[in-house]
Amino acid sequence: MPMQKNSTDRVDPRVRRTRALLRTAALELAAERDVESLTIADIAERATVNRATVYQHYRDRDALLLDAMEEEVTRLAHAAARCPLTRPAKRTPDELVALFRHVGTNATLYHRMLGPGGAARFINQLRDLLAAEVAAQLPPTNAPADTVSLRTHYLAGAFVGVFTQWVSLGDDRPTAEEAAGAVWALLRGTTTA
Structure with missing residues (x-):
């Protein structure tokens, strides 16, 4: 789940785009191979972002x-x-x-x-x-x-x-x-x- 945010905060369009990229990458990889073998690095690479960016949005895989x-x-x-x-x-x-x-x-x-x-x-x-x-x-x-x-x-x-x-x-x-x-x-x- 995305990290908690105040309900009055607007979500920056860049944040929405990054999360969408990460979700898409995760689903694509999950459809291709065993979920347990997926790593944050794999998802970040598919989404074309760095690992630190993933952790800015999600606490774990x-x-x-x-x-x-x-x-x-x-x-x-x-x-x-x-x-x-x-x-x-x-x-x-x-x-x-x-x-x-x-x-x-x-x-x-x-x-x-x-x-x-x-x-x-x-x-x-x-x-x-x-x-x-x-x-x-x-x-x-x-x-x-x-x-x-x-x-x-x-x-x-x-x-x-x-x-x-x-x-x-x-x-x-x-x-x-x-x-x-x-x-x-x-x-x-x-x-x-």
Whole structure:
């Protein structure tokens, strides 16, 4: 994440440009190779800035990656929000298929970020955002807040786990429609052929 600034401060256009360069460089490199192997020096070189400049904007590599992925995580969370989890079990919601298509379109990046060499902060942020979207879809209940929180994080963790496995299969993975159908069957407690 970018270093904290006073909300009344204007962000200099040069700062915005530099951060944009750094985010782009980080995402490009994350799509090309293992996230754990990325260094600040690699990102600085790709962004055509020096290492000191990177540290003026981010405290470490993971903070930069998290900021770079924030838009993607938000996009995924919004896609998840459109996926109604309370529909009848008969038919897989189109929104769930669209969610898998979104992840599939960005499969290389998700594979790098969610895989064994991925960034833990990214995974935690993704899970927390998905849990918030799941919570918004659950019908009101008298259950204690802790119980609801466990349920929402269980479902969010399941989505993160499914996405992680699905993108790791590469070209051999099931289609978005097949994956969504299998996940929908699991969510609804039904079976698929």
